[in-house]
Amino acid sequence: MTTSATEARLAVKAAYRITSADQLIGRIVVTTTGPTLIQRLRRLEHDNGSSFSLLYGKDPADSFLLLESGRADAFSTDDNTLAGNISNSNSPHDHRFVGKPLGSSRSRS
DSSP states (O other), rough: OOEEEEEEEEEEEGGGGSSSGGGGGEEEEESSOOHHHHHHHHHHHHHHHOEEEEEESSSSHHHHHHHHTTSOOOEEEEEEEEEHHHSSSSSSSGGEEEEEEEEEEEEOO
């Protein structure tokens, strides 16, 4: 049995100069529909006393496209998925992780 752990993170375009979740006030954060991550994002809003709009992509590739096209200011999902989307993009150096991890999850296979 293999156990893997991932952490939910935020990725942004480097040009946005966003360095922390505190800077997402009034911005748009895209995620792929999933109750656990949505709860973490809502907790982030509550803990930071901030408010941002959530946009839902149909899958991680769609969500990343919303970030790449400028329709979203940040993309939140697990770190492995974010890293894959960034590395497979046309301009990987244009994107980066920001802020603290939003929490971890474990999967077993």
